[in-house]
Amino acid sequence: MANAILWQAAWTTTGAGTVLSTELNSITTGNRSNAGTEIDNSSACNQYACFELYFASFTPTGSPYVTLYMLPNPDCGGTNYAEGSSSVDPGNDRIIAIIPLRAATSTFRKVTGVVPIPPCKLKFILANATGATLASSGNTVVMYVGNDEVQ
Secondary structure: OOOOEEEOOOOEEEEEEEEEOHHHOOOOOOOEOOOOOOEEOOOOOOOEEEEEEEEEEEOOOOOOEEEEEEEEEOOOOOOOOOOOOOOOOOOHHHEEEEEEOOOOOEEEEEEOOOEEOOOOEEEEEEEEEOOOOOOOOOOEEEEEEEOEEEO
């Protein structure tokens, strides 16, 4: 009988952690953050990630959302990342999550679905389509990683 492939018992920020913080401060609607902290997944080789987004209190309008992009560095040298920055659109092929928000004055904590991640160095960018400027501090995106566990 074949072995069942199950989720790893607990997800962690070990080898991951905060991928965007001060890069999110005061981003106006229609703009993107700079790329955040480099995450080196070339030795841990985690298979999956989910992301917790926390936005300090602000007031989105209309049908607000943010878009999270992943920029891989497949050669793991740390210099040849996929294209994308605050001034260069990473492109639709780099989108890993589109996260809707409520049009209300509030703090927001959202968690993405699970996405596959490659075994290389990674950086992330967030685009603001909320109809408002993000708060000037207190915003974060945290990456949690996990794997399959064969039993």
